[in-house]
Amino acid sequence: MLKLPQDFIEKYQTLLGDEAEAFFKSLDEDVQKGFRINSLKPHADHLQIDTSHPIPFIKDGYYGTVSGRSLAHQAGYVYSQDISAMYVGQVVDVQPGETVLDLCAAPGGKSTHIAQQLNNQGLLVSNEINHKRASILVENLERFGAKNVIILNEDPSHLAQNLKQRFDKVVVDAPCSGEGMFRKDHSAIKYWHRDYPTECAARQRKILADAIQTLKPGGELIYSTCTFSPEEDEQIVSWLLTTYPDLELVEIPKFEGMDAGWPDFADGNPELTKTVRLMPHHFKGEGQFVAKLHLNGKPGKVKTKKKNKKQNQSQLTSDQFALWQQTINHITDEWADVKRSNFKVFNNHLYYFDRDWPDIFAMKYMRPGLYLGEFKKKRFEPSYNLALTLNPDEGTAKVELSLDQWEKYMHGETVTLSNSASNGWTLLTCEGVGFAFGKVVGTTVKNFIPKGLRFLN
Numbered sequence: 001m002l003k004l005p006q007d008f009i010e011k012y013q014t015l016l017g018d019e020a021e022a023f024f025k026s027l028d029e030d031v032q033k034g035f036r037i038n039s040l041k042p043h044a045d046h047l048q049i050d051t052s053h054p055i056p057f058i059k060d061g062y063y064g065t066v067s068g069r070s071l072a073h074q075a076g077y078v079y080s081q082d083i084s085a086m087y088v089g090q091v092v093d094v095q096p097g098e099t100v101l102d103l104c105a106a107p108g109g110k111s112t113h114i115a116q117q118l119n120n121q122g123l124l125v126s127n128e129i130n131h132k133r134a135s136i137l138v139e140n141l142e143r144f145g146a147k148n149v150i151i152l153n154e155d156p157s158h159l160a161q162n163l164k165q166r167f168d169k170v171v172v173d174a175p176c177s178g179e180g181m182f183r184k185d186h187s188a189i190k191y192w193h194r195d196y197p198t199e200c201a202a203r204q205r206k207i208l209a210d211a212i213q214t215l216k217p218g219g220e221l222i223y224s225t226c227t228f229s230p231e232e233d234e235q236i237v238s239w240l241l242t243t244y245p246d247l248e249l250v251e252i253p254k255f256e257g258m259d260a261g262w263p264d265f266a267d268g269n270p271e272l273t274k275t276v277r278l279m280p281h282h283f284k285g286e287g288q289f290v291a292k293l294h295l296n297g298k299p300g301k302v303k304t305k306k307k308n309k310k311q312n313q314s315q316l317t318s319d320q321f322a323l324w325q326q327t328i329n330h331i332t333d334e335w336a337d338v339k340r341s342n343f344k345v346f347n348n349h350l351y352y353f354d355r356d357w358p359d360i361f362a363m364k365y366m367r368p369g370l371y372l373g374e375f376k377k378k379r380f381e382p383s384y385n386l387a388l389t390l391n392p393d394e395g396t397a398k399v400e401l402s403l404d405q406w407e408k409y410m411h412g413e414t415v416t417l418s419n420s421a422s423n424g425w426t427l428l429t430c431e432g433v434g435f436a437f438g439k440v441v442g443t444t445v446k447n448f449i450p451k452g453l454r455f456l457n
């Protein structure tokens, strides 16, 4: 049985009254697992992912599990995710073409969901303050294969300074006391103490104050936590409403087992019933809280900043452009019409960066646009990331490997083909699914799986 802190037990006995026992009991029960299918990728019925149990209120969401070692996961066709967390992504309700900021984004559950909803139109800026976690965010987003994502590794205050009123939607999936994760991750209990929720709430107010500055008037702020504590849930929303009179709550659709937020947990404002609480004794997923707020008002004057020097120094030379075109046109014609002004080069690394995207070059970035590959002396090496954006069904040069060969390739080994293929860079597929680039020389496929992504055993 889960050993809960005595202060926690007493707090929730007082807050939940008659329901407290059912609530504590539910923390010992198994949680229903889920995954999302990545709608950016072509249909892949042949991957035999079990989609017989759709989650009725989540588009592309299913009950069940998919192994992290599977081809489907490695090639970015699925994302395993708790169903409550999926619900938050659904609540964001992004429309293709919008500009979205995911401010606390690692490991990428909401960001991959948003990227999917954008359908390669508009822009997602996905930010994570912690560098190690930001690297995991990069891996997960790159697998997903979206072309319109910038990944930053910044403190929210720098985004507030540099990207004022830039976003249609801003998501703050806040660092919190994590009470809703106790069941999944028992170690989360170790960090908890009586004052922890209040400490987390102070940090959340600071993050939200920065987040609001990046939101366009007319835009929406989505605030969520994976905790039950009123200090971080209803009380934070109540603080937002009183501190920022231009914010108003938007009603969120509720489905079976979902509770409305509890006004009595804050200042009694009945508007708080527009928020949603997912409690494990009522709902099948982990604990979660979510609120959606609309920012009224007219756009204020935003000082236009001088373009950062790095922006201008990052132009592609005509030789580099020719080398890029020569390499990519051998693989696919998808990039044939993209103009030179939409590329940037930093230390020989090439990125796609749409001219209309905001200037992020004064900030710490992990991916200033879609990473396309690296110039090395007189050649260009296309990136793993680029391979995962390609549709193998649309005229892409490809070589099909067996599942055994795929496993070998994922271990970093060279693969030998039974028949020789056309020499040069090619998309590698397995069961028709694109999973990486390889370089063919006769019957040999040289391995280019990034070291950090290789299977170790």
Ligand SMILES: C[S@@+](CC[C@H](N)C(=O)[O-])C[C@H]1O[C@@H](n2cnc3c(N)ncnc32)[C@H](O)[C@@H]1O
Residues within 6 Å of the ligand: 085, 103, 104, 105, 106, 107, 108, 109, 110, 111, 128, 129, 130, 133, 155, 156, 173, 174, 175, 176, 203, 207
């Ligand atoms: C709940 S997790 C985000 C989960 C993520 N949205 C997802 O769906 O996969 C909160 C994140 O906030 C980050 N964080 C911690 N302190 C922060 C701060 N002061 N400002 C912004 N983010 C912070 C943590 O590193 C963590 O990755």
